[in-house]
Amino acid sequence: MIKVLVIDDSALIRQVLTELINRAPDLTVVGAVGDAYAARDFIRQSPPDVLTLDIEMPRMDGLTFLQKLMKGHPMPVVMVSTLTESGAEATLQALDLGAVDFIAKPKLDVRRELGDYQAVIHDKLRAAAAVTRFRATQKRVIKPIEALGVSTEHILAIGASTGGTEAIKAVLTALPADAPGTVVTQHMPSGFTRTFAERLNRNSALEVREAQGHERILPGQVFIAPGNRHLTVVRSGSDFQTRLVDSEQVQGHRPSVDVLFQSVADACGANAVGVILTGMGKDGAAGLLSMYRGGCYTLAQDEASCVVYGMPRVALEAGGVTEVQALDDIPDRLIKHWHKVGAGHRI
Structure with missing residues (x-):
C-alpha cells in the first residue's frame, strides 16, 4: 500500500x-x-x-x-x-x-x-x-561549441512525460545556437507550455517558443507542442513546417509524442533524429519505431538517468531505438551525429 x-x-x-x-x-x-x-x-x-x-x-x-x-x-x-x-x-x-x-x-x-x-x-x-533518485537540476556549465553548419533538411524531435521538463532542459541547453530545427512534445496541460517554452528560451542558446502552427522550422529554432493540441511536422515544398491538430487523444494524451514522431517519420524520412526521454506509459514507442524504420537515428534515455523509465523502456522493447544513452551524454551523441551527416546540404 x-x-x-x-x-x-x-x-x-x-x-x-x-x-x-x-x-x-x-x-x-x-x-x-x-x-x-x-x-x-x-x-x-x-x-x-x-x-x-x-x-x-x-x-x-x-x-x-x-x-x-x-x-x-x-x-x-x-x-x-x-x-x-x-x-x-x-x-x-x-x-x-x-x-x-x-x-x-x-x-x-x-x-x-x-x-x-x-x-x-x-x-x-x-x-x-516508485522514484528512488532525486536530483534537482544542477547549473550546467555550457562550453562553446563550434557551429554545426546543419541544413534546413534536418529535424530533431523530442518526446517526454514525467520528469521531462528537466530532461528536455538538460538536452536543449547543451546544444549550439545553430542546432537543427527542433520539435518537442512534453505531456503538459494548456497554460503551462507557453511558460515552459519561455523558461527554456531564457536558458538556452536556441530560440524556443510555443508552436502556433504554420511556422517554418529552421536551425536554431525549437517549437513546443501547446497543451491540449497535437504538434505535427509537414513538408511544404522543400521546407518543413509545424501544424497543430485538434484530433482525439492518443495513448491518453494530447499532445501525444506518437503523433509528433509519426508525422516526422512521414514528412522527413531519414533526415531526422528522434529522442525519447523519461516518462510513464508507452506514448512515443510506436512513432519512434516508424522513424527508426524510415532510417532515422533514434536515441532513448537510459534507466539510471530517468525519473520514470517507462516510455524509453517500451520504445526499446518495441525495437525502435538505435542507441540508449545517459541523459548527460545525449547532447554529445546528437552533435557527433550531425557533424557526420550535416555536410553538403542546403543551408
Missing part, C-alpha cells in the same frame, strides 16, 4: 484529494495537513511514500518547503498547481527543485473537475512513489 500525505491550505482540496486517492486499492492517505510546519512534523513522525504539495500556503510557501525537504529528507513530491500563468511558473520552479510531477488544480467546480482527473492522479502518485 502506497502511503500519501496531502498538504494543502484548502480544507476542500484536502477533502477531495483524500476521497479520490483513497478510491485506489493501492493508495491510502495517511494524513492531510494545512501547512508546511504540520507537514514537517508529520513526516518526522511517520514518513509517507509520496506527498502532494500545494504551492500557495500560509507561513511557508510550497517552494520554500520543497527546497528544505529535498535538502534534509528527499522524497517523492507531486505538486498541486493552479491553472494560471503564475501557477505554471511556480510549478516549473518546483520541478527544477526536485518535484517529480504535478497535478493541475481546477479553478471552478473543484470536486467535479478533480474527479475527472482521478485516474491521472492515481497514475501520477504511483509513478512518483
Whole structure:
C-alpha cells in the first residue's frame, strides 16, 4: 500500500484529494495537513511514500518547503498547481527543485473537475512513489561549441512525460545556437507550455517558443507542442513546417509524442533524429519505431538517468531505438551525429 500525505491550505482540496486517492486499492492517505510546519512534523513522525504539495500556503510557501525537504529528507513530491500563468511558473520552479510531477488544480467546480482527473492522479502518485533518485537540476556549465553548419533538411524531435521538463532542459541547453530545427512534445496541460517554452528560451542558446502552427522550422529554432493540441511536422515544398491538430487523444494524451514522431517519420524520412526521454506509459514507442524504420537515428534515455523509465523502456522493447544513452551524454551523441551527416546540404 502506497502511503500519501496531502498538504494543502484548502480544507476542500484536502477533502477531495483524500476521497479520490483513497478510491485506489493501492493508495491510502495517511494524513492531510494545512501547512508546511504540520507537514514537517508529520513526516518526522511517520514518513509517507509520496506527498502532494500545494504551492500557495500560509507561513511557508510550497517552494520554500520543497527546497528544505529535498535538502534534509528527499522524497517523492507531486505538486498541486493552479491553472494560471503564475501557477505554471511556480510549478516549473518546483520541478527544477526536485518535484517529480504535478497535478493541475481546477479553478471552478473543484470536486467535479478533480474527479475527472482521478485516474491521472492515481497514475501520477504511483509513478512518483516508485522514484528512488532525486536530483534537482544542477547549473550546467555550457562550453562553446563550434557551429554545426546543419541544413534546413534536418529535424530533431523530442518526446517526454514525467520528469521531462528537466530532461528536455538538460538536452536543449547543451546544444549550439545553430542546432537543427527542433520539435518537442512534453505531456503538459494548456497554460503551462507557453511558460515552459519561455523558461527554456531564457536558458538556452536556441530560440524556443510555443508552436502556433504554420511556422517554418529552421536551425536554431525549437517549437513546443501547446497543451491540449497535437504538434505535427509537414513538408511544404522543400521546407518543413509545424501544424497543430485538434484530433482525439492518443495513448491518453494530447499532445501525444506518437503523433509528433509519426508525422516526422512521414514528412522527413531519414533526415531526422528522434529522442525519447523519461516518462510513464508507452506514448512515443510506436512513432519512434516508424522513424527508426524510415532510417532515422533514434536515441532513448537510459534507466539510471530517468525519473520514470517507462516510455524509453517500451520504445526499446518495441525495437525502435538505435542507441540508449545517459541523459548527460545525449547532447554529445546528437552533435557527433550531425557533424557526420550535416555536410553538403542546403543551408
